[in-house]
Amino acid sequence: EDQVTQSPEALRLQEGESSSLNCSYTVSGLRGLFWYRQDPGKGPEFLFTLYSAGEEKEKERLKATLTKKESFLHITAPKPEDSATYLCASSTADTGRRALTFGSGTRLQVQP
Amino acid sequence: ETGVTQSPTHLIKTRGQQVTLRCSSQSGHNTVSWYQQALGQGPQFIFQYYREEENGRGNFPPRFSGLQFPNYSSELNVNALELDDSALYLCASSLARTGVVDTQYFGPGTRLTVL
Numbered sequence: 001e002d003q004v005t006q007s008p009e010a011l012r013l014q015e016g017e018s019s020s021l022n023c024s025y026t027v028s029g030l031r032g033l034f035w036y037r038q039d040p041g042k043g044p045e046f047l048f049t050l051y052s053a054g055e056e057k058e059k060e061r062l063k064a065t066l067t068k069k070e071s072f073l074h075i076t077a078p079k080p081e082d083s084a085t086y087l088c089a090s091s092t093a094d095t096g097r098r099a100l101t102f103g104s105g106t107r108l109q110v111q112p
Numbered sequence: 113e114t115g116v117t118q119s120p121t122h123l124i125k126t127r128g129q130q131v132t133l134r135c136s137s138q139s140g141h142n143t144v145s146w147y148q149q150a151l152g153q154g155p156q157f158i159f160q161y162y163r164e165e166e167n168g169r170g171n172f173p174p175r176f177s178g179l180q181f182p183n184y185s186s187e188l189n190v191n192a193l194e195l196d197d198s199a200l201y202l203c204a205s206s207l208a209r210t211g212v213v214d215t216q217y218f219g220p221g222t223r224l225t226v227l
Binding site for chain 1: 145154206
């Protein structure tokens, strides 16, 4: 059974204090690893898709990387508006459906 | 380009009742997936519809059912509501193409409270 585990569960940073969020996955036949941002009471907002080990993608202060077992979301010099829950999800080679398997998320709080 | 929309925003029901949630997919998308998100947890896959047919189902009982219409909008129906059904229900749409990993775009969700 596909499993996605995120750590830490919660992270509190000072503005400007860089850090990384971890997403470990145990899936058969990874087709894509997705990162989403979710604000309280709202739907997840798409950030990145990574397809193969070694791939990296960047958007503003965020950079996502992928290895054969993990993905990292690096946050450089975060601002208070980066506070949110960050979710990672896997899509596997089961072509019968295109479901995403999500981790429980990392709640990030950036204090000014 | 219109994003994914869901209605209603909030809903309060009592145990044993039935509920219908609605979703309009993003323009150009042909696939709709439904997820249940309990407080503090990641979304859990309920089922997916592609070209008006169910295209996979998660670990949810048959009282969770759905439809997809020719315009690719969708409904989620839940019968015999239980207290544990209280959650945020998310709809996501995507464009399914052979050999391409599709990205799912989520709507704002419907908050269902069962009393």
